[in-house]
Amino acid sequence: MKPPSEKTAGRRSSRPSFEPLQPHEVELADFFVRMAGILGVPRSVAEIYSLLYAASAPLDFDQIQGRLGMSKGSVSQGLKFLRDHEMVLSVKAKGDRRERWQPTPSLAASLVTLLRSQVLPALELAQPSLQRVLEGAQKKGASPEVIERLGRLNRWNARALELFPLLLPPPPGS
Amino acid sequence: MKPPSEKTAGRRSSRPSFEPLQPHEVELADFFVRMAGILGVPRSVAEIYSLLYAASAPLDFDQIQGRLGMSKGSVSQGLKFLRDHEMVLSVKAKGDRRERWQPTPSLAASLVTLLRSQVLPALELAQPSLQRVLEGAQKKGASPEVIERLGRLNRWNARALELFPLLLPPPPGS
């Protein structure tokens, strides 16, 4: 598999080197990085996803690391993030030790998973808290306007919490 | 400039001190800070909005600074952000020099403005870029699968760009 003499062409510190990114791959990465930014997803994660998205075949760990020129740690954490959000999946050819990664078929579904994981916990956490805030304000004798605002906020949150799962249903495997 | 003796009960460096936050105000701030975090809005901005949201009457600059214990710079920038996104508006009592701030009536509308400002520019920027990426991939003879993926991404972006203004129409004053 590997040339016995020179390992994987590995330079000094374990960072395999591969063909640098093509211009169109760079431009796609820019796109994904910007979009990811809006959702607070780190650059390295977006770059990995982008690379897989534009790849004609699944890529393994070393190929990802090599072509993006990033550290093992980042690749590992990035793939973990993408796995956790069901944005990539691995195929393993039989008799092959390493995993090879490709994007999940539906980007739409991936985004849903991502949004769910960010928004749902926040909504759930908020519910009892907002309740208490409203009570606190009432007890303190806040103005009717404030009471009205806080009540509206409560109802909104409740409705969002109830609607969200309908709009973005959880994937079967969770 | 600085109080030789003592002005608004100001401590050392020009920071007026006011009544500290009530428990329910703190809890509401936590909520807004968390939600803002999802959209990448800084804590200080969320705190200001939260304070105004729970306030029975509009607050002026010094009250905001004092009750939140933050710097003048942060209050100024925070209010600018909120103003720019039409999340607060100022009322000025006649014969009064300072502005007094309150949240815009509709939180929903505020969120729309915020989302627009984040997402629309990204979508617009992406359009020509994605076009080029697709062409680049075609020229490079990428696999049919990749071409299909990139084509889908293009159509998505175009559709989003076209739908977004319908879903979240720009406010009259812009």
Add this chain to the structure above:
DNA sequence: GCCATAGTTCAAAAATTATTGAAATGTCTG
């Protein structure tokens, strides 16, 4: 079991983003 390979962990370093505050810039008011 043992070695080699594949991937993970996590503390430290680097990069990014937010906040501060002192100086600058208005702008009302007398």
Add this chain to the structure above:
DNA sequence: CAGACATTTCAATAATTTTTGAACTATGGC
């Protein structure tokens, strides 16, 4: 229009987030 007051600006600092890499763990093949 002068001077006080309200707000903005922005370079410096602080806080936070991301990335790195070396040590560690896990797994498969012999």
